[in-house]
Amino acid sequence: MSFLKSFPPPGPAEGLRQQQPDTEAVLNGKSLGTGTLYIAESRLSWLDGSGLGFSLEYPTISLHAVSRDLNAYPREHLYVMVNAKFGVEAMFTAMCECQALHPDPEDEDSDDYDGDEYDVEAHEQGQGDIPTFYTYEEGLSHLTAEGQATLERLEGMLSQSVSSQYNMAGVRTEDSIRDYE
Structure with missing residues (x-):
C-alpha cells in the first residue's frame, strides 16, 4: 500500500x-497486517x-x-471514519459537471422541459412562483411505475450502504479476534 509511511511512534511528549x-488494521475490507496501535x-x-x-490527526x-455488529463485520472492532469534507464539495461539483457531459440517451425528457424553471433569485426577491412539492404521503400516490422502481432502487442502495460501512476503515485488535473465534 503506497499510503503507508515510515515514521516514529508517538511518545510520552505527545501524550501517549x-x-x-497485536492490532490488525483493515482498510476497505482488506487487512494491512498486524502491528501496534498508538x-x-x-x-x-x-x-x-x-x-x-x-x-491520523484528530481533526481528520x-x-x-x-462496532459490535457481526453482520457488518465478522469481529468486534474500533471503527474510524476519516473526515474528508475538505474536498467533498469540490469532488461533488466536478462529478456533476462531468456527468452533465454524458447525458443519458434513454432520457427523452432531459432537453424537452416545457415548464418555467424555478428562479431562486426571483423568489428571494418575492417575484417568483413556488414550485409544487409533495409531502411523503402525497408523493407516493403520485409516483409512476418508473418512479416507484427508482424509489425502491434508491432505498435498496441506502440499506446496502449501512451494512457495508465497515469498508470505510476499521481497526481491530488480536484480543477481539480471539474473543470471537
Whole structure:
C-alpha cells in the first residue's frame, strides 16, 4: 500500500495514552497486517513490524466507534471514519459537471422541459412562483411505475450502504479476534 509511511511512534511528549500491540488494521475490507496501535493526545497511529503505518490527526477523524455488529463485520472492532469534507464539495461539483457531459440517451425528457424553471433569485426577491412539492404521503400516490422502481432502487442502495460501512476503515485488535473465534 503506497499510503503507508515510515515514521516514529508517538511518545510520552505527545501524550501517549494507550499502546495496543497485536492490532490488525483493515482498510476497505482488506487487512494491512498486524502491528501496534498508538492512541496519543496528538494523533492516532498504527505501525506494522517493519515500521510502516499511518497516522491520523484528530481533526481528520470525523467518527470513531466500537462496532459490535457481526453482520457488518465478522469481529468486534474500533471503527474510524476519516473526515474528508475538505474536498467533498469540490469532488461533488466536478462529478456533476462531468456527468452533465454524458447525458443519458434513454432520457427523452432531459432537453424537452416545457415548464418555467424555478428562479431562486426571483423568489428571494418575492417575484417568483413556488414550485409544487409533495409531502411523503402525497408523493407516493403520485409516483409512476418508473418512479416507484427508482424509489425502491434508491432505498435498496441506502440499506446496502449501512451494512457495508465497515469498508470505510476499521481497526481491530488480536484480543477481539480471539474473543470471537
